[in-house]
Amino acid sequence: MKIRDLEALGEVRRQGLAKYKPARPRIAVGLGTCGIGLGAEEVYQTFVSAVEALGADVQIVRTGCFGFCAEEPLVNIAIPGKPLVIFSQVKPEEAEHILTDALAGTVDQARALCKIQSWDHLTGVVNFGEGFPGIPEWDEIDFYKGQKKIVLRNFGLIDPEDIEEYIAVGGYEALLKTLRNAEPERIVEELKKARLRGRGGAGFLVATKWESMRNAPGDRKYVICNADEGDPGAYMNRNQIESDPHSLIEGMVIGAYTMGASEGIVYVRAEYPLAVLRLKNAVAQAEAYGLLGEDILGSGFSFHLSLVEGAGAFVCGEETAMIASLEGRAGRPRTRPPYPSEKGLWGHPTSINNVETWYNVPVIVSKGGRWFAETGTERSPGTKVFSLVGKIKNTGLVEVPLGTPLRTFVYDIGGGTGDEKAVKALQTGGPSGGCVPEEMFDTPVDYEALAQLGSIMGSGGMVVMDEDNCMVDVARYFVEFTHSESCGKCVACRVGLDHCLRILNKISEGQGTEADRDALEHLGPMIRDTSLCGLGQSAPNPVLTTLRYFRHEFDEHIEKKRCSAFVCPELVCYYIDAERCKGCMACAKVCPSKAISGSRREVHNIDQERCSRCGSCCSVCSPAIAAVYRESGGITRRIEPRKKAKRAGHREKTP
Amino acid sequence: MPNQVKLKIDGEYVEAKAGESVLDAARAAGKFIPSLCHVKGLTPVGACRLCMVEVAGIPRPMPACTTTVQDGMVISTVSEKLTRYRQMIMQLLLSERNHVCAVCVSNGSCELQDMASKLGVTHSEFPYRYPRLPVDASHPRFVLDHNRCILCTRCVRVCAEVEGANTWNIMSRGVTSMLAADLNGNWGDSETCTMCGKCVEACPTGALAVKGKAVEEMTKNTDAVSRLATARGGTQQ
Numbered sequence: 001m002k003i004r005d006l007e008a009l010g011e012v013r014r015q016g017l018a019k020y021k022p023a024r025p026r027i028a029v030g031l032g033t034c035g036i037g038l039g040a041e042e043v044y045q046t047f048v049s050a051v052e053a054l055g056a057d058v059q060i061v062r063t064g065c066f067g068f069c070a071e072e073p074l075v076n077i078a079i080p081g082k083p084l085v086i087f088s089q090v091k092p093e094e095a096e097h098i099l100t101d102a103l104a105g106t107v108d109q110a111r112a113l114c115k116i117q118s119w120d121h122l123t124g125v126v127n128f129g130e131g132f133p134g135i136p137e138w139d140e141i142d143f144y145k146g147q148k149k150i151v152l153r154n155f156g157l158i159d160p161e162d163i164e165e166y167i168a169v170g171g172y173e174a175l176l177k178t179l180r181n182a183e184p185e186r187i188v189e190e191l192k193k194a195r196l197r198g199r200g201g202a203g204f205l206v207a208t209k210w211e212s213m214r215n216a217p218g219d220r221k222y223v224i225c226n227a228d229e230g231d232p233g234a235y236m237n238r239n240q241i242e243s244d245p246h247s248l249i250e251g252m253v254i255g256a257y258t259m260g261a262s263e264g265i266v267y268v269r270a271e272y273p274l275a276v277l278r279l280k281n282a283v284a285q286a287e288a289y290g291l292l293g294e295d296i297l298g299s300g301f302s303f304h305l306s307l308v309e310g311a312g313a314f315v316c317g318e319e320t321a322m323i324a325s326l327e328g329r330a331g332r333p334r335t336r337p338p339y340p341s342e343k344g345l346w347g348h349p350t351s352i353n354n355v356e357t358w359y360n361v362p363v364i365v366s367k368g369g370r371w372f373a374e375t376g377t378e379r380s381p382g383t384k385v386f387s388l389v390g391k392i393k394n395t396g397l398v399e400v401p402l403g404t405p406l407r408t409f410v411y412d413i414g415g416g417t418g419d420e421k422a423v424k425a426l427q428t429g430g431p432s433g434g435c436v437p438e439e440m441f442d443t444p445v446d447y448e449a450l451a452q453l454g455s456i457m458g459s460g461g462m463v464v465m466d467e468d469n470c471m472v473d474v475a476r477y478f479v480e481f482t483h484s485e486s487c488g489k490c491v492a493c494r495v496g497l498d499h500c501l502r503i504l505n506k507i508s509e510g511q512g513t514e515a516d517r518d519a520l521e522h523l524g525p526m527i528r529d530t531s532l533c534g535l536g537q538s539a540p541n542p543v544l545t546t547l548r549y550f551r552h553e554f555d556e557h558i559e560k561k562r563c564s565a566f567v568c569p570e571l572v573c574y575y576i577d578a579e580r581c582k583g584c585m586a587c588a589k590v591c592p593s594k595a596i597s598g599s600r601r602e603v604h605n606i607d608q609e610r611c612s613r614c615g616s617c618c619s620v621c622s623p624a625i626a627a628v629y630r631e632s633g634g635i636t637r638r639i640e641p642r643k644k645a646k647r648a649g650h651r652e653k654t655p
Numbered sequence: 656m657p658n659q660v661k662l663k664i665d666g667e668y669v670e671a672k673a674g675e676s677v678l679d680a681a682r683a684a685g686k687f688i689p690s691l692c693h694v695k696g697l698t699p700v701g702a703c704r705l706c707m708v709e710v711a712g713i714p715r716p717m718p719a720c721t722t723t724v725q726d727g728m729v730i731s732t733v734s735e736k737l738t739r740y741r742q743m744i745m746q747l748l749l750s751e752r753n754h755v756c757a758v759c760v761s762n763g764s765c766e767l768q769d770m771a772s773k774l775g776v777t778h779s780e781f782p783y784r785y786p787r788l789p790v791d792a793s794h795p796r797f798v799l800d801h802n803r804c805i806l807c808t809r810c811v812r813v814c815a816e817v818e819g820a821n822t823w824n825i826m827s828r829g830v831t832s833m834l835a836a837d838l839n840g841n842w843g844d845s846e847t848c849t850m851c852g853k854c855v856e857a858c859p860t861g862a863l864a865v866k867g868k869a870v871e872e873m874t875k876n877t878d879a880v881s882r883l884a885t886a887r888g889g890t891q892q
Contacts, residue, residue, distance in 0.1 A: 315828075330825070330828075334700070334701075334721075335700075335718060335721040335722075337723070486830070487828050487829065487832075488827070488830065488831070489825075490701065490704050491704050491747055491751075491805075491806075492704050492744060494751075494830050494832065495747035495750070495751045496747055497829075498829075499782075502782070519781070522743070526740050526744075529736075530704045530740055532702075532718075
């Protein structure tokens with residue numbers, strides 16, 4: 001059925017709302033990649049068979065990710081007239097219990113994570129109902145407190161595979177409005193008021209970019225969505241497409257109309273199969289409803305959207321390399337200018353925007369640019385989604401207003417490391433970013449402030465590091481990454497990074513000298529200033545920031561041959577304390593290099609010649625005995641029993 | 656004249672054709688800007704990073720070969736920082752593969768060697784990588800020695816843009832990038848190579864040479880290639 005006007009859209013909206021807020025209980029299982037990884041598919045299947053077995057009148061749907069990845073599988077239960085209740089870490093064996101409760105019109109209040117009485121999808125408000133006083137509102141629990149969901153407005157609530165649910169919450173109304181008004185310049189005006197900046201990392205003003213594309217001569221133009229997210233530790237774009245693909249499509253159609261493009265491409269990582277699947281499904285649905293393809297909404301405007309899966313090169317996230325890849329050439333960047341908005345895909349004007357940038361567009365169109373600019377800071381308005389990972393209790397997708405200090409991420413939302421270990425640093429912006437030390441956690445997160453520290457905001461990866469992370473190793477890891485992802489076109493990045501990696505390897509192996517450290521300090525700025533594209537220009541950041549803020553760790557590795565985090569294998573030796581060893585054979589059994597001698601009830605000994613420093617002995621020696629200890633550059637450390645992190649977000653059960 | 660732009664290079668006013676590169680404009684005005692990957696008439700790629708110049712108002716140095724002149728541009732081609740960067744890049748090039756001049760066919764007429772001495776680089780402060788690389792002597796007339804290749808892609812471009820044969824390309828990525836004939840076969844087995852030899856003439860080092868040349872015997876005529884490419888109208892980026 002093709003939608004032609006507001007009335008038809010309203011009709012679909014009513015149908016969708018009947019599914020989204022049905023007159024019977026609705027159970028939605030969070031089936032993003034994060035949820036599936038923690039067993040959500042099994043939970044979903046158990047719910048399906050339980051409903052079949054009981055013959056119950058319950059709606060079961062798949063939904064996306066509600067952001068709290070540490071607590072997956074998340075399941076939300078909507079009982080008509082009652083608030084939507086979210087359960088965390090749901091196990092298949094709990095399904096039946098949850099189901100029978102729901103059928104009886106109630107939930108286990110002590111077991112629930114949080115509830116939603118009313119949700120503002122920004123394109124429409126949905127009131128679920130009131131009640132369940134024993135469950136906190138969603139924004140009362142630590143993880144969500146301080147978050148503001150603009151991009152993630154529909155995440156984990158609607159069914160991403162059903163266009164009608166997206167329409168139910170006001171989806172595609174912004175598009176209808178845009179096409180009805182037929183004033184594309186007004187969209188640019190709203191973007192100017194919103195001062196929206198590109199969410200891919202560079203933070204270029206979207207309005208400027210779109211305007212130059214709009215004014216570029218030529219009747220054939222392209223819009224491209226950059227979903228080639230490849231930073232280690234970042235998965236915002238994956239979850240965005242998995243959980244709400246239609247927002248992306250709507251944003252792109254509005255963008256295409258504004259800029260006069262008739263063709264669009266989503267360049268998505270092939271490593272994101274679920275995102276590809278859901279987006280393909282969404283494109284097919286949007287075409288069937290007349291929201292994509294020829295004569296959209298009867299306006300005469302046509303726009304075709306296709307999907308291209310990347311072949312696995314990180315550098316293809318750089319726009320000129322992406323264009324080369326789309327044209328069937330090797331993914332190597334070229335110098336700009338000319339910018340893609342003048343000469344892009346097949347020589348035609350092309351506008352490339354990040355996934356998250358497109359997600360902001362329908363909201364800005366529907367709520368206005370002024371409304372958008374109220375959130376965030378003067379120069380960086382709006383919110384930004386970050387994936388908070390690493391040594392942190394509450395991992396997940398976090399959307400906060402820009403300008404929020406780093407401290408809030410780590411301690412308030414993230415809940416610290418979850419054990420007695422102290423947070424040492426926060427790595428932002430992936431391999432292009434830098435490490436910010438704990439002392440500087442008061443820095444607000446915006447484009448300028450992070451650049452000041454030598455890091456970048458990037459696409460939104462945030463990796464928390466504690467005292468068990470060696471900063472030399474961290475720098476080495478990221479340079480190893482960019483080194484293997486460098487396209488090899490320009491000398492600075494190709495050979496410069498190779499030397500950087502060799503030096504960092506040398507230092508982490510205890511062979512480094514002060515001259516090596518100085519060489520890093522000379523190479524870094526040279527690579528940054530003379531590389532051809534963003535990959536090379538930002539690749540030295542992890543090295544330069546660790547050298548700036550954690551210089552003592554480099555010095556320790558060089559002078560004392562010590563790795564105080566006990567990470568660099570060449571600098572760590574394992575020994576067995578003869579006084580503590582009970583001769584239990586546990587370590588001898590796991591040692592892969594058969595370096596541990598001694599039979600049962602005899603004190604064991606590690607042959608340093610044969611030892612491969614894998615640390616297996618350390619991890620099996622019972623903490624009660626703690627006979628195995630590590631030594632590095634004159635300091636020793638025993639195994640400390642790592643206190644298990646308390647389950648994040650779980651409240652103490654009320655008696 | 657509408658097609659002329661005026662810019663300032665190292666304090667001197669220079670007139671240039673609109674659309675021309677900073678490198679061409681500066682060279683026409685008698686300025687020296689080092690470069691290895693550029694051949695006038697071929698598409699500029701900005702691979703060697705030696706021609707970096709400072710443009711007023713832009714915080715980062717820009718490659719002169721791919722930057723187009725603009726009216727009122729203020730450019731400096733020499734600075735302490737630029738010199739340092741150029742020397743470092745030269746050292747990176749020298750340390751990347753096996754540039755052993757004493758046994759090279761191009762010794763004495765090698766652009767890499769000349770550029771190193773012009774930039775005052777006599778050795779590399781970075782450790783030499785000494786990779787083990789093959790020599791392809793399968794072609795009846797020419798030899799490809801990967802040990803001398805600096806991946807400037809002059810051969811790739813002259814083959815594609817002037818000869819139209821598209822025999823050469825770069826395969827793999829990063830520091831493992833290699834010049835490859837056709838689909839990485841032997842050069843001698845190439846079905847596209849026309850044996851015209853333009854790649855050899857365009858090559859700045861001893862990587863591509865005429866078979867049978869001994870040490871110091873190989874001289875190149877890159878100017879002829881450049882004239883051909885320019886006469887064709889040149890390829891604009």
